[in-house]
Amino acid sequence: MSVEFKNLIVKVEEAIGWIIINRPDKLNALNWQTIEELQAAFQAQAGNPEVRAVILTGSGEKAFMAGADIGELAELDANKGQRYARMGQNVTELIESFPKPVIAAINGFALGGGTEFAMACHVRIASSNAKMGQPEVKLGLIAGYGGTQRLARLVGKGRALELLLTGRMIDAQEAYRLGLVNAVVPAQDLLPTCVTLAKEMAANAPLALGYTIQAVKDGLDRPLAEALEIEAKYFGRACASEDSTEGTKAFLEKRKPNFRGR
Numbered sequence: 001m002s003v004e005f006k007n008l009i010v011k012v013e014e015a016i017g018w019i020i021i022n023r024p025d026k027l028n029a030l031n032w033q034t035i036e037e038l039q040a041a042f043q044a045q046a047g048n049p050e051v052r053a054v055i056l057t058g059s060g061e062k063a064f065m066a067g068a069d070i071g072e073l074a075e076l077d078a079n080k081g082q083r084y085a086r087m088g089q090n091v092t093e094l095i096e097s098f099p100k101p102v103i104a105a106i107n108g109f110a111l112g113g114g115t116e117f118a119m120a121c122h123v124r125i126a127s128s129n130a131k132m133g134q135p136e137v138k139l140g141l142i143a144g145y146g147g148t149q150r151l152a153r154l155v156g157k158g159r160a161l162e163l164l165l166t167g168r169m170i171d172a173q174e175a176y177r178l179g180l181v182n183a184v185v186p187a188q189d190l191l192p193t194c195v196t197l198a199k200e201m202a203a204n205a206p207l208a209l210g211y212t213i214q215a216v217k218d219g220l221d222r223p224l225a226e227a228l229e230i231e232a233k234y235f236g237r238a239c240a241s242e243d244s245t246e247g248t249k250a251f252l253e254k255r256k257p258n259f260r261g262r
Helices: 031-046 080-095 113-120 147-155 158-168 172-178 189-203 206-221 222-240 242-252
Strands: 010-014 016-021 053-058 063-066 103-106 109-111 123-127 131-133 169-171 184-185
Touching: 010 031, 016 031, 016 189, 053 063, 053 113, 053 189, 063 103, 063 113, 063 147, 080 113, 103 189, 109 113, 109 184, 113 147, 123 172, 123 189, 131 172, 147 158, 158 172, 169 172, 172 184, 184 189, 206 222, 206 242, 222 242
Parallel strands: 016 053, 053 103, 063 109, 103 123, 109 131, 123 184
Antiparallel strands: 010 016, 131 169
16 A cells, blocks of 8 residues: 655655655755654665665755754653654664665755764765754754764764764765765765665665664674674574575576575
């Protein structure tokens, strides 16, 4: 059964799933409905066998996601605020644990929740006009969708605290220098670059991609000995897959493998 979205454009083209925030008049700001729709969209793409990789972006050229809807934030009390944060965290966790590669195509502003959703993606490509930051302290708030945790893991504690405590906005080149994004490309090249990268990833064995994502996530903050045990567990699962048999056989036969995701 198809799902109708008010604030998203969701489609599949050549094994690539597209999830596009479509609120250009609001600079693709994240309100409660949009977050709920993002959850439904990613769940649908996860269950779609035609989708091998996903690109997350915003409509128009001005913004990826320009933070949360300030009007909604102004109405929050302690209980509602915690619920609001947990909803956003649930969706960013869904993205981070997604069993298929997720690429953030960061076009323009990615502020607050926009930076947080980008950080949850597995790879981030920024256009040269992108601006990123966590300006929540300027509103008397803190990052609530994982920003206090993922930013430190990506750029280090000191750099993260500098950005979080100043609320400073940085440009694409600074984001690249800090390791917040994987690459910076001209705006007109952003989507083609992401498509090329998605296709390169999608050509590999689906189960192996999912196991790799999970192994990195599960082992990242564990002691090395524990992390290696996690890696060995997923390696064993990959070895038991039909795709592993097909991949090794195709290599020995000098042909292209036909992966089926099982």
